[in-house]
Amino acid sequence: MTSSLPTGLRERKKAKTRAAIRAHAMRLFDEQGYAATTVDQIAEAADVSQSTFFRYFPTKEDVVLADDYDPPMVAALRAQPADVHPIEAIRRSIREIYDQLTPDEWEQERRRQRLIRSVPELQARNTQQYTQIIGLLGAAVAERAGLPPDDFSARVLAGAVIGAGLAVAPHSLLPEQGTDYFTDFERALALIEAGFPLG
Template identity: 40%
Template structure:
């Protein structure tokens, strides 16, 4: 077998992938039928025929079922395959647009549901968007203002995760300031 030939996942890895998929499918079905709030961990576990502790082991926070993606490794590989000197935003644009096209082609209902369910977590962004839209003379739901606000809030969430992963030993405020500087200029290429 060639050194760079793909290896088949082990039986254990395949079972874990099946369990994750069953949990995710049960959550989507429950949310579609009864709403996200009714899709409790216990109900998801029962529908997936696993224990609540198994759901928690695979998805420590219930919302992770919606916010994580089984194709993360594929996205990473596709991003690595992009030209090294390409602008980071253009690389991400190419990879993410292809991922969305594929998701709508292969799982249109799940993709729509994920989009709908994530709307419930955006109230802060909507409030800030309305203020920024008014300041810039745009409509209260202008796409560009929504995207900008969501990007800032997403970057701040990622910075908080980074801070937590590094034992919370540094002051968070300078990290948040550094994050906003990164958004202003983008990551520099070497």
């Protein structure tokens, strides 16, 4: 039977359920540790069935690792004017998405990053995901330039950008560092544009 909910309402309800599952999961991870928290406990706390949990997150790891910001960032990149340099287009698209985050959403992202760095299995899978992210970003860069989606130069540029983000994140996503992520990230992108001068 087809749902009678309008598409917009249905999507909002799905987004609300997904956010609730993640919020309860992160609370439980904080309270009792990642390893000690089970899918059943998360589902019970979020008042959903186990099957509903798995519709939103294939594994417990995905509750932490799923990055909701990558798809809209890539879409924003594709929407940038074709005559804008790819590094500037990436800078604009990242700003466009992340400038919309509230302080609470930023704190949730910092919590997510801290958890990833503290759990070896999350670190391992997170590293594997970067290959996919580089592929998505590289294909978008290539598309803007009228190149094949697997273009070598576009993929290398995407890898350099993701590498810059990785280099910056430990110093700016953690609150004790006291630095601004985008200020540092834009400095890193400027180094790529300038051909990596040292100093």
